[in-house]
Amino acid sequence: MESSALARFEAVVLPHLDAAYTLARYLMRNAQDAEDVVQDACLRALKYFEGFRGEEATSARAWLLTIVRNTAHSWRKRHRPDALAVEFDETEHSDAVVRDPEAKETLGRALDRLAPEFREVIVLRELQGLSYKEISDVTGVPVGTVMSRLSRARARLQEALRAEEVR
């Protein structure tokens, strides 16, 4: 890669590496796979970077997150063909997840148990503050679908929260 393009890549894309890693962490549900996915996604981003014409910082973030999201989904299909099918069941417990000890168990686990299409809208909105339009771009579904998925995802997290309070 020539040096000016490299400098631009470093300035435009790399500031969003934490956001990319956070999304991958929640989509893959473990640190090792998340690192692999982000690295893989960054290589793809490099490859397509010449074609990226976004100027604003937010659009660069959405652009990178789109690649991370798609890489994560195809990575799971390739390496864990059964993972998607199991997750839609939503009863799977993710005991293998490495989680920060200070994180609140219940809500984090409730998030991990959500189906990926619900989990990703929560991460994109609540942790990364993307607009509905940006989430729609990243996930490739209409804004109306983003809106209803977010609402359903929150309803489920709220049930988990309430279950915790009752206990």
Next chain:
Amino acid sequence: MTHPSFEAQVDAYLDGELVAGDARALETHLAQCPECTRFRDRRLELRAAIVAGVPTFQAPPALRERVLAAARGSSPSARAPRRFTVQNVWRPLALAASFAVVALGSWTLALQRAGGVALADDVLASHIRSLMPGHLTDVLSSDQHTVKPWFNGRLDFSPAVYDFAGRGYQLLGGRIDSLGGRPVAALVYGRRQHVINVFVWPAARGPTAGPERRTRQGYHELHWTTGDYTYWLVSDLGLAELQDFAQLLRQADSTTSVPASR
């Protein structure tokens, strides 16, 4: 109003995604419907719980280095995924390196916290707390001449209070909050359905360090110290608008020698 998409509408409203007309209609409804108000309040609680309990992550330094190396490096074949390179002889080496990374990581973390990240976290937590029902304002008034005197006798300084309603930022009120171990003034402004908390305290008598700009969990924070006062702004308002508001505040401060009292 309780059709199936009502919940999604309230969510969109809290996310700042409803157009002004719909937002006003929803506010009107919320004002007269305790059940829907409770629903909204539970959503605010959930939001606060997510901020408190669901972490964001920092990309490990080793990952950052690998990505940089790949960008700077050579041919695609040289960029084999780490999975296949960390094998055999490299494994002990990688293990040692990862210990070094952990040590280095916690060290930079400590430095960052000392440098004001902890304060920025406190500011965000205060903002979230203020969004809980009944916590936003101690004095509820859109009149700067009511809000400013309210602080007299409650704080040992008198924060500047401005009314930017003409510019679309309405004064909602104020309250006393606590940051970095000292009482601070919190001025509350609103733009459409977004709440802006402005934290102010004398720069000489409290911590002032912190990032000038930060975004966490969808909230933007802006920070500056000017003259005698330290300012922190936090809101889920779009960054451009929040910066516009910050600009108004700074201008008002620089042009008013005796702020907001006539």
